[in-house]
Amino acid sequence: MVSLSWVTTGGFAILAVLCVSVFFGMRRLTSLAWLTATAVAATVQTAFLADAHEMVLSSIAVSILTPLAYICFGQSIRAALGRDEQNRWLYVAVALLTVLGIGLKLADVPFVLRTPVFQFACALALFDSLQRLMNFRERRVVENVLLAVVGCVIAIFVLRGVAYPLIFPADMAYGVLRASMLERATLLFSAVFSVLAMFLLLARIINGVIVNYRRRSECDSLTGLLNHQAFHQLGGVVSKVGGSVVFCDIDHFKTINDRFGHLAGDKALCAFADLLRASGYQAGRVGGEEFAVIVPGLSGQAAMIEADRVRKKFKDLQHAGMPPEWWISASFGIAEYGAGQTPQSAFGRADAALYQAKTAGRNRVVRSEVPAEAETEAA
Template structure:
């Protein structure tokens, strides 16, 4: 009959191979490297658990490897969340408790008295990942699952640390404790939860990569706003309350590039894009120096106020590598769409209003109303 410990070892070995394959296939991300280390250390640890022939060596190896595996797991969480700071004080505390657990074993202290030190080392190692996940402002389904699973592991180690000195006396050998139902159940449950935690972390890393690529495909590489395709897709969803569309264009942009270079032109584009982003509305770069803003639920009057505010702010900006008295301006065209209509149905009207604003002198806001276009000069 195959030992449960060897089944656990095989399971972690498969997880380690899976993590290595994903690591090699996904640009060798640091989060995956830490997860590989977690799975490999867990595999080695279970080998020592399965081979109890050399009890002292196995016990000390497990006392060192288990907290180390959870430290690596916490590092995988940190890297997956894109956080740089490390809790060195926590790692130091884990090292102190781990060294104490090994020392107590070498001093032949009974298992029920020395195990709380080891359990606390493991719980502290897990705390870093739990804390980082709990502090996230928004959490996905996977994040909630990770908190639950890692929290369950944390609870197991705290349970063992608190109860074992009372359940087992100093005269009970570990071989007897290990054969008991409590130890077998907690070992099996902790192994299962550890494996699930690795799988969930792997899923979170992969999902994060997919989301990042999707966002990158939807954003303009220069300004960070929605690109042409993504903005059109957004504007293809019918609005329940109607609203307005603002088209805007930097005036005489070609002359900026010709006089001051494309780098200066790019900075002007980014400055304008940042103003649009700070408006709080969905904004996209349609191409070149042309941008668009959706004002859902807003009337023409609201859109006019917002467009004129943006016009004045951009006109007041001073730009690097350009003369201090140079004023770069922008023109705006506004059109309204009705409730139940797609915002993109107003695009041609907003474009016509923008053309009217540029034709009538630039640096102004024009509004498309019925069959006419009305302009508000600067």
């Protein structure tokens, strides 16, 4: 009959192969590299545990590889969540507990008496992952399930470390203890939850890559706002409440590029985009220096107030690469769309209002006087 340890070894080996395959197929992400290291360490650890758990070499290997695997797992979570901080004090504590556990093994201290050191080393190593997940403010279903699974594994290690010295005789051989129902149950649940945690993290990493690719396809590479295609797709969605559309662009932008260089022009574009993003509404870069904002639920008059606030803030900015006395302005055109219409139905009128603002002298906000009901769909 195949033992649980060998089944677990096979599961971790499959995970290791899967992680390596995904690693080379998806931009060689750091999070995948750490997860692969986790799977490899877990595979070797369970192989040692299954083959000769009473041998000194096997015991030492298990004592080192198990907490090491959980440290690697924590590093994978750190990279997947985009965190830079390192819990160095925790790593030192895990290393000290590991060395102490090995010393107790070499001193022939019975397994029951030395196991708390090993169990707490593993729990502390895995606490790194728990802490990172708990501090992650954007947790969704996958992160919450992963947090629960990691918590369960930590609880198992703590249970083993506290309960074993109280339940089993101090001189009990591990071979006898391993046949007990408690040990078999904790090993089973620990293995299942550990494999599940790795699968969940792998799924989270892959999903993050997919979301990032989709975001990059929808966003302008310079400003981070929606690009032309994504903004027009958003504008094609029928609105239940109506609202307004704001078209705007930076005045005399070609002069800025010609006089101060394209780098200064790019910084001006990004500064303007930051102001639009700070408004909290969906904004897009629809042309070189042309932008647009969809303002649901606001009348044309209310949208004019918002647009004028952005106009004043942009005019008062001091731009990098330009002299202090040089200021840049922007022009705005606004049109309303009604309930049951798409924001796109107001694009043409908003663009015409922007043209009026330009021809009237720039650095102003103009509202379209054409009613929403009279406008046909604009591309």
